[in-house]
Amino acid sequence: QVQLVESGGGVVQPGGSLRLSCAASGFTFSSYGMHWVRQAPGKGLEWVAFIRYDGSNKYYADSVKGRFTISRDNSKNTLYLQMNSLRAEDTAVYYCAKDMSGSGGSCPDYWGQGTLVTVSS
């Protein structure tokens, strides 16, 4: 069965950095695009970033463009999100999610349980 396990969340000061990881299993990781989606406390879902199955294309929400970098290591079945210049408004639960396709023409289907990032001094 598909399993996605996020890690790396925690408390960080404004302006700081954090790297999230998402360990994938139960499917051929190298064949599917992957997303990061976040949810601020008590708020709705916000799409953050997408990476194609082979890492050749990456897309970002305007709110994180230039600060966050999505990447993947298909040899380790792991997705990453490097977050720099963090702001209070980046505080959220961060979910990784598998796309239904490799190139991103579809939608997220399976989701991890999320990891909480808190940006606070």
Added chain:
Amino acid sequence: SSELTQDPAVSVALGQTVRITCQGDSLRSYYASWYQQKPGQAPVLVIYGKNNRPSGIPDRFSGSSSGNTASLTITGAQAEDEADYYCNSRDSSGNRDWVFGGGTKLTVL
């Protein structure tokens, strides 16, 4: 980027039918997908594409679309359907992005 608009809250009597709607220009070009999220849990995909249900999703969930509006219909709502529901689609504004609606809180009375 595009926006998707949902009613913040909808209620339905147990066993009745409810429609949750999502409006946005991107829906003229792309199908919506729908997610159910219960408190403290990750979202679960319930409808994708024209009207497709992932394995394990009850057939009381269905989807439809017309113009700039997508709808999720629950026929014979159950107590366990009480949750937040989010629509999602690609962004048609030229960015290669995805966008979520603000979510609808469904209460089953």
